[in-house]
Every structure is written in structure tokens, then in C-alpha cells.
Amino acid sequence: MRIGVIGAGLGGLLSASLLSEMGYRVEVFEKLPFLGGRFTNFNYRGYEISTGALHMIPHGSRGPLARMLKKAGAKVEIVDSKPEGTALYNGEEVKISRKRIPLRSRIAFLAHCVKNWFKEVKLSELEKKLDDFSARYLRAFLGWSFSITPEQTTLSKIYPVYRSILELGGPGVPVGGCRSVIEALVEVIRSNDCEINRQKVSVIRKEGYGFSVHLENRTAKRFDVVISDIGHEETARLSGLKSYAKLEPSRGIKYSIAVKQSFIDHTGVLFTLNTRRISGMNQVTNADPNLGKQNFLMAHQPMLTTNVRFEISEGLKDLKELLKGYDYEILAVQSFSDGWPVNRALAGSDIGCKTPVNGLYVVGDGAKGHDIEVDGIALGVEEVVEEIRKTL
Amino acid sequence: MIVVTEKCVGCATCMLVCPKDAITVEGKAEINHELCENCRKCVNYCPVEAINFLKT
Numbered sequence: 001m002r003i004g005v006i007g008a009g010l011g012g013l014l015s016a017s018l019l020s021e022m023g024y025r026v027e028v029f030e031k032l033p034f035l036g037g038r039f040t041n042f043n044y045r046g047y048e049i050s051t052g053a054l055h056m057i058p059h060g061s062r063g064p065l066a067r068m069l070k071k072a073g074a075k076v077e078i079v080d081s082k083p084e085g086t087a088l089y090n091g092e093e094v095k096i097s098r099k100r101i102p103l104r105s106r107i108a109f110l111a112h113c114v115k116n117w118f119k120e121v122k123l124s125e126l127e128k129k130l131d132d133f134s135a136r137y138l139r140a141f142l143g144w145s146f147s148i149t150p151e152q153t154t155l156s157k158i159y160p161v162y163r164s165i166l167e168l169g170g171p172g173v174p175v176g177g178c179r180s181v182i183e184a185l186v187e188v189i190r191s192n193d194c195e196i197n198r199q200k201v202s203v204i205r206k207e208g209y210g211f212s213v214h215l216e217n218r219t220a221k222r223f224d225v226v227i228s229d230i231g232h233e234e235t236a237r238l239s240g241l242k243s244y245a246k247l248e249p250s251r252g253i254k255y256s257i258a259v260k261q262s263f264i265d266h267t268g269v270l271f272t273l274n275t276r277r278i279s280g281m282n283q284v285t286n287a288d289p290n291l292g293k294q295n296f297l298m299a300h301q302p303m304l305t306t307n308v309r310f311e312i313s314e315g316l317k318d319l320k321e322l323l324k325g326y327d328y329e330i331l332a333v334q335s336f337s338d339g340w341p342v343n344r345a346l347a348g349s350d351i352g353c354k355t356p357v358n359g360l361y362v363v364g365d366g367a368k369g370h371d372i373e374v375d376g377i378a379l380g381v382e383e384v385v386e387e388i389r390k391t392l
Numbered sequence: 393m394i395v396v397t398e399k400c401v402g403c404a405t406c407m408l409v410c411p412k413d414a415i416t417v418e419g420k421a422e423i424n425h426e427l428c429e430n431c432r433k434c435v436n437y438c439p440v441e442a443i444n445f446l447k448t
């Protein structure tokens with residue numbers, strides 16, 4: 001049984017490592033000279049700057065990704081954030097707890113749930129009924145976690161995420177950053193004698209019971225099953241399928257900042273509530289000092305307009321105010337959209353791992369299970385692995 | 393010569409890997425041609441194929 005995996009992002013590598021552990025013959029194709037896609041990092045001027053992610057695993061060592069890494073035999077140490085988050089509100093850092101949310105807002109939330117559960121009512125409607133703190137926290141939370149605003153989503157889309165956070169708890173930082181997860185997975189794949197090739201896939205063709213995967217160097221390989229980590233739309237394009245999915249991506253901007261003095265004194269997220277754009281920040285060197293030679297802060301914002309330069313200028317104004325009095329240097333400003341977005345599908349609108357073609361699966365972003373970010377990716381991968389195990 | 397096209401999303405992967413520190417990014421990559429040595433690393437690492445190498 002031969003399985004071809006297209007794309008060596010987190011979804012592709014996690015699938016390949018699990019399946020290679022189960023004894024399948026797996027071959028991975030990656031078009032770029034590095035592995036890990038939007039979940040790895042490069043050392044840049046002494047800081048481990050990631051290609052995408054904020055070096056955070058949504059549910060830390062307790063979530064689906066941690067569980068699947070263990071299952072694959074990939075050794076990654078994850079430092080769980082403690083506290084999970086605080087908020088900077090009117091110049092003061094406050095704890096986030098149930099007590100902080102006034103009864104009036106909790107009742108408004110419940111009433112909203114009951115009234116609007118089956119309706120596509122935007123979360124901004126709920127926001128209007130909340131007190132100032134809760135409304136701003138909701139906005140910052142959505143901006144940090146999903147690069148979206150309350151105008152872009154509904155309660156039913158976000159609710160599963162909210163539940164899983166209550167159940168599994170908040171984030172953690174992998175020691176070594178995102179790349180350590182990727183390296184651990186690659187080690188498993190290689191130790192099972194499976195190959196990872198640097199090749200761009202140009203066509204996926206169904207042939208009889210299997211597939212032929214055409215590479216840019218004009219060769220083709222045959223597989224019984226194909227797993228694609230390049231998103232539903234690109235998968236449809238390469239397989240000549242009429243586009244069966246139209247997903248709306250989320251777009252955001254990330255700032256990597258070196259600070260002399262420590263700005264955040266914990267390993268969780270600092271949500272910033274009185275800003276134009278910046279939703280939150282983390283100081284990842286608190287979890288792993290080797291991620292930067294000084295304090296290493298990351299800040300994240302959603303894009304509210306399509307004018308990237310304007311969005312960045314708004315974000316930079318926020319940072320100037322937030323970091324007033326600190327010695328800092330902005331190392332990198334990275335914006336994400338279109339072919340390299342924050343998420344290929346707005347939170348809660350992923351469409352699962354199946355395609356119209358039997359034996360062709362999609363994993364990764366856009367094909368998540370019921371959880372967020374890389375933990376959602378892990379659930380999607382789990383489903384595909386289970387499907388393959390059942391049918392083959 | 394290295395040329396950045398309209399496809400650039402501003403992800404800064406090229407900046408992170410450029411051995412000559414010849415790239416700055418703020419929404420879009422800009423190449424400092426004085427520093428660039430045409431090694432083409434940025435061309436290969438760009439995830440959206442937004443950088444071209446033009447023979448001059």
C-alpha cells in the first residue's frame with residue numbers, strides 16, 4: 001500500500017509520520033527548500049522567527065496535537081502557559097476570569113445563545129450587549145486566535161472552540177519553537193525509511209484504483225491513496241476537479257520584537273484591549289529562553305482593511321504606545337494573506353478532509369476537525385488516518 | 393537582477409533567509425540591489441513564487 005503526501009506542512013508531516021509508524025509506505029513531496037510550511041522557524045539575528053505561527057499550540061500538552069505527537073513517537077517538550085492569559089485594559093494588567101465578566105454580560109451571552117443558536121447572527125450583535133471589558137476582550141480574543149472580528153463570525157462557528165478551551169485549557173509553547181515539532185516528525189518519517197522529496201506536484205490524476213502524481217520534473221509516481229496538505233482549492237485545481245469549495249481565508253500581521261526589559265512576566269498571552277489593531281502579544285522567551293538572545297515578543301493583529309501598508313501603520317502606532325519607555329527593536333513585520341494566509345478558512349468554516357474523489361484526502365488548514373489551529377489540524381489528520389486504516 | 397512581483401504577500405520568509413541582509417519587508421519585500429549578490433535563495437524560499445531572477 002503506497003501513500004503519497006503532497007506538502008510538508010504540519011498536516012502533511014503529521015499524517016506521514018503516523019502512517020509510516022503503522023507500516024504504510026509513505027512518500028512526501030514538498031516544493032520549498034524547507035519543511036514545515038507556516039509552522040517552522042529560522043534564526044534571524046539571534047531570534048527564532050517563525051514562518052507563520054506564534055510558537056503556540058492552542059491546548060499545549062493537553063490537546064489533540066500533543067496526543068498525536070506522542071502516538072507518532074515524536075518527542076516534543078511543550079511548556080504549558082501559566083496563566084493562560086491576562087489582559088491589558090485601561091493601562092492595567094488584569095487577570096481573565098469568570099469574575100471579571102459582569103453578571104449582566106453573562107446573562108446577555110446566555111440569552112444570545114438561546115435566541116440565536118440556529119440563526120446566522122454575527123457575534124457583533126452580542127458584542128453590543130456586553131460591558132466594555134467583555135466586549136473588548138471578545139474582540140481581542142478573536143483577533144489573536146483567529147485573525148477575525150466579531151463582524152465576521154457567528155456564535156455557532158466559535159462555540160466548539162470555546163468549549164474545547166474550557167475543557168482542554170489554554171496554550172503551550174514547544175521548546176525550540178514550531179521547528180522542533182517539525183524536526184521530531186521528520187525524524188519519525190525518516191526512521192521508518194520513508195522519503196521526503198523536494199518536488200513540486202503539478203497534477204494529481206485518478207487512474208483506475210489509484211493515482212498518478214505528476215511532478216514538475218516531468219516524472220510521475222503511482223499511489224493507492226493521496227493525502228494533500230495544500231488546501232482544498234489548490235487540491236481541486238491540481239486534480240482538475242471543478243472547484244468544490246470556496247473558502248474565505250483569514251489575513252493577519254505578525255510583529256517580532258526584541259525587548260531589553262521584560263514586557264510580559266508570564267508564558268501566556270497578553271490580550272491588548274485598548275488598541276487600534278494589535279489583539280495580543282506573547283513573550284516566548286519566558287517559556288524557552290533559547291528562542292531569542294533577549295526578550296522575544298510577538299504581537300499579532302487581524303487585517304481590517306485590504307490595505308496592508310495602512311494596516312501595518314496602525315499596528316505600529318499601537319506598538320509605539322504599548323512599548324513606550326521600553327528599549328525595543330522590531331525585527332520583522334510579516335503579513336499573511338491569499339496564497340500564504342493565517343488560515344485558509346475562517347475559524348469554524350473548515351470543510352473536513354474528504355474530497356469528491358475516493359482515496360484523495362485533504363489535511364491541514366481548511367480541513368480541520370472541531371478544534372482550532374494546529375490542534376484542529378491534528379483532529380483532521382486523525383480522521384484521515386482512521387479512514388485509511390478502515391478501508392485498506 | 394532580483395525582482396519582486398505583485399504576488400508578494402509580505403510574509404518575510406525571503407528576509408529571514410537572505411544571507412546578505414539585502415531584503416526588508418513591510419507589507420511587501422524590497423531588495424537592496426547594492427547588497428544583493430544574486431544568490432537566488434529568496435527566489436527558492438518564497439512560498440508564493442513572488443520573486444523572479446532576471447538576467448541583465
Ligand SMILES: Cc1cc2nc3c(=O)[nH]c(=O)nc-3n(C[C@H](O)[C@H](O)[C@H](O)COP(=O)(O)OP(=O)(O)OC[C@H]3O[C@@H](n4cnc5c(N)ncnc54)[C@H](O)[C@@H]3O)c2cc1C
Nearest residue numbers: 007009010011031037038053054056201342364365373374
Ligand atoms: C501569523 C500566523 C500566526 C499563527 N499562529 C498560530 C499559533 O500560534 N498556533 C497555531 O496552532 N497555529 C497558528 N497559525 C496557523 C498555523 O501556522 C497553520 O494553521 C499551519 O501551519 C498550517 O499547516 P498546513 O499543514 O495546513 O499547511 P502549510 O504550513 O501551508 O503547508 C503546506 C505545504 O505544502 C507545500 N506545497 C504547496 N503546494 C505544493 C505543491 N504543489 N507541491 C508540493 N508541495 C506544495 C507548501 O510549500 C507548504 O510547505 C498561525 C498562522 C499565521 C500565518
Ligand code: SF4
Nearest residue numbers: 400401403404406438
Ligand atoms: S517570501 Fe515571497 S511573499 Fe514573502 S515577503 Fe518575500 S517575496 Fe514576498
Ligand code: SF4
Nearest residue numbers: 410428429431432434
Ligand atoms: S538573491 Fe540572495 S542576496 Fe539577493 S536578495 Fe535574494 S537571498 Fe538576498
